Amino acid sequence: MAKSIGTCALIVHGGAGAIGPANERANRKRGMLEAVRRGAAILRRGGSALDAVTASVTALEDDPLFNAGYGSLLNSEGAVEMDASVMVARPQADGRIGLHAGAVAAITRVKNPVLLARAVMEKTGHLLMAGPAAERFARKAGIPLCRAEDLISERARERWRARMQRENRANLVAERAQAHGTVGAVALDVHGQLAAATSTGGVPGKMAGRVGDSALIGAGVYADAVGAASATGHGEAIIMSALCREAVRLLGRSTPTRAAQLAITRLIAPQGAEAGIVLIDTGGRIGYAHNADSMEVGTFHSAKGISHRRAAPNAAKPRG
Ligand code: GLY
Secondary structure, three states: OOOOOOOOEEEEEEEEEOOOOHHHHHHHHHHHHHHHHHHHHHHHOOOOHHHHHHHHHHHHHOOOOOOOOOOOOOOOOOOOOEEEEEEEEEEOOOOOEEEEEEEEEEEOOEOOHHHHHHHHHHHOOOOEEEHHHHHHHHHHOOOOEOOHHHHOOHHHHHHHHHHHHOOOHHHHHHHHOOOOOOEEEEEEOOOOOEEEEEEEOOOOOOOOOOOOHHHOEOOOEEEOOOEEEEEEEOHHHHHHHOHHHHHHHHHOOOOHHHHHHHHHHHHHHHHOOOEEEEEEEOOOOEEEEEOOOEEEEEEEEOOOEEEEEEEOOOOOOOOO
């Protein structure tokens, strides 16, 4: 008889955005499922939610079909600049919940920015580090640096070249039709720890130096005693609404799916923007919502196993 484990669960997203080219869908699904399997394997053997979300996001950062790590889209100057963050809510022996977070912004020479965000959380007294000094810290933390050009996939370079050659609106629309967002994961482990992680190459056409929500605790990532969240989509709108913090606050009164829908409908749609969010609560209930064309999610639950979905929009479309 299989050994039973306590409740643990994980939801991974591959970004909200366009449905994307048909010829990439099978490999994207494979990449999503691999990311979920890696996180689920950790949870099944009693590992931590933090290890699980880090493993899932690292897998997507290594996959060139996702906009994070290797395969990140390029900024207006043709370079990769990445943001990432982690947050954990850990039950303490005295019954309190310890909250810890770390994040990095405008990273150009680290293959897995989520690992650097975790190192900021675990090895510094800071919350957010940016640019070359954060990369020098990576070396000290034992995270290898690479050349900036090693992070540029052929797919990302082709898309950037095509964008540079475009001059009219129709072409911009065509580019957006291929765009996929940020990656992220949230998990609950058998010890009651909740964790969230988010990683991105940013949004199409971004200026060099622009930092998005994925580097900001409360905006692109959040976890507390009630739940954990990871966001994807239009970073400026997500920052303005502190989307993940607000969605977790709604968890106190709603199921994860309802909280996710309310957050997108009330906070993102009125800004005329598109975004998505995944949520988990202390019971291991997972939920997600988005108002883009599509959002790919992979889930694991100790009682239900693993699944994958290319989810249709289930929140209000952008207004205005
Ligand atoms: N949500 C990713 C970004 O805006 O950078």
